[in-house]
Amino acid sequence: MNRLRVTPGPVPVLATVWLATRALMLWLLAHDGSPLLGGGSVAREVWRLYVHWYGVLAQGTFPTHDPLWQYPPGAGAVLLLPGLVPGLTYFQAFVGLTLAADALIAGALVRAGRRDGRSLLGAALWTGGLPLLLHLPLARYDVQVTALAVLSLLTAARSPRAGGVLGALGALVKGWPALVLLGTPRGGPTRTAWAWAAGAGTVVLGLLSLSLRHPLSFLAEQGGRGVQIESLGGTALNLARHAGWSGRPHYQYGAIELVGPYVSVVAAGSLALTAAAFGLLVLWRLRARHWNEATPYDAALCAVLLFTVTSRVISPQYMVWLLGLAAVCLTSRRTGQRPVAVLVLAASALSTVVYPLCYGEVIAGSWTGCLLMLGRNGLLTAAALLSFLRLWRACGPSAAKSGQTTEPHPDSDRLPERALTPS
Template sequence: MSRRLVRAVPLTAAWLATRGLMLWVLTHSTPAALGNGRVAHEVWGLYHHWMNVLAHGAFPAHDTLWQYPPGAGLVMLSPAALPGLTYLQAFVVLTLLCDAAVTFALARAGRRDGGSGLGAWYWTCGLPLLLHLPLARYDVIVTAFAVLALLALARFPRAGGALAALGALVKVWPVLVLLGTAKGRATRTAWIWAAAVGAVTCALLGLVFRNSLSFLGNQGGRGVQIESLGGTLLGLARHAGWPGRVRYQYGAMEFVGPHVTAVAHASLALTAVSFALLLLWRLRSRRWTAATPCDAALAAVLLFTVTSRVVSPQYLIWLLGLSAACLTVRHTVQRPVTVLVAVAAAVSVVVYPVMYREVILSTTTGVGLMLARNGLLAAAAIWSLVRLWRATRGTPDPASVPDSRRAVDWALSKAS
């Protein structure tokens, strides 16, 4: 047996053990502490319903719960490719396959020059912190596109751009992984391929399905979800006498009442500020390393997550995946941030599904949990951006970039 196979045995055993535990929890999620099966309902109820609509050649245009780009429709239809299984069973199988692909890609990236195996272990042991939730949401599939795109960008910018575009057509945010591509030819290649693949795929989906852009009209009416940063502030306000209440709408538990619109607008404003800060970082950064694309992607997604009107528990899957990608590179500056993300994931599963009723009622316990989870995420976002900003200041050094082609590009640009 080769040395490489021997080194893969512990990681493989850990993956099989943790995923087996997640499957067991998914099939035994009837106790109240585990949400009474509510976690899995989104797959066999909502996703399955959308599959039946999509099978007739149209997106659910008049369904306010449909708020996803057209590529998500292919994900909803994909379980039909596994005959002999129920929709839930096939969906879980596909999710586990994507999970395994991410683990393999992270492990392989860790074996490169300047790489680290910590990323694969982080993902393997970090995802189960969310219990069975990752198996019952399509965010593992989305995260697979983003992580594979990041890991491909350094050597294969065309493939990285294409994967980022496909991920964006499934859930928008994977396009952010292109933010940290090295300036120059790498950026041009990745962004051009992302634009081309995205445009062609979107056009094809528009030809095959009717109402492919209907999701755009379902986003504007969203309010403030109780698990968002703004929702945490409104939960505190209820203890101070604010008369608002919680209502199920747009597929989430949201606050309704006085000043909710103002809080939603403030969240959008903070998102715009985050975008401006990231753009300023991009323009002013000078020093790139092999870790910069991963570090920038984690910082960007953290900022957009924290400032969003909606911070669903499955968003932690994204952050765990991007954190794992950072940890595959020894030069990463995000190690302390990845610890905060893991702790936030552990707290998040207590928020949902374990004590979600407390959060809905804005009890002292519920508000305290939200303060802890969102406080961790806010601290991680700020710390991530600060560390990214500091790491990319100064004069670029080709010796810090293991990719020889980028070092040659840098030397030629200096000579000219």
């Protein structure tokens, strides 16, 4: 008698992979003291720095005159939350809440991917891509920020109001989620999303200002940052050390930065490139004529990529943002960012080799460290340029003639949510 062979569906497989990979990430976090894993530098961010900030915030004020505090006031609420979890240490509660945010992202991507005409590739990218960063995502609050950005994008199509509110909350926590509203469709959706974002941001900022003193103290410290060794400018200066440049690495503002001649020029150049990137995004927005369901997702990934590669700081945890946004793009079969997502995955894997595995080589400015940074930043730069090029082509006047995109069906937001039948 033949036995019926049952093949598990994609969602149980994704759930199994998520559980296995997150268990591995927790194991790596428990062994963070290993020299190969950074000698404790990854987890130290939570149990030393975040715990210190929690103590200050619990007294009713933001950290003032602290060069390491460079975050918008919403970050204070995120860092206070682990201290309110009963029965756990701050570190345990922080990691638990980070895993909860990770699971929320995965669940939202699965739900979006199971709609008719959508794809579970986004959930697969997030599930398998985040562990490429080893245990780093569990010891930073970037997963929580990414959750707000992902939910904003996935919600905005059905409810621009909710999308705007979530985008504003993310921006109050770490700034960059404000960019996810860049690609909202013209007309009513844009006006609604941006108006609700402005209103919610104003209200929440007011509440935080009433609860905690000095909410804008981060601005002075953020403006004083220099050129981080992992940025594009930092990579150029590190290479210049082999040509006789007299600068050196120095720990300041919570990161390894390069100090010496011409650093201010490189920093100014980075700011100029960021301004140029903003100008390109505004030009795209003014020129774009054709939207489809993936356009808001693609525009968000493109915007964050451009601002990341032109920044004076490219910390390894920034890859968490890009993985989350790339995953949202892949939930739609109409995205033009698939090759960009591949580049983001490759850059994430190489970023882990840079930090924590070979960070000593990067700080020393050895040829190994320089080549690693050239590779990681080269992949990010290629991803940013390709992302903008594909977004430009997909939404320009020539898109309709070439058949690259069409306007979404007027009832597309009200299609029933039925699970896709796996082929």
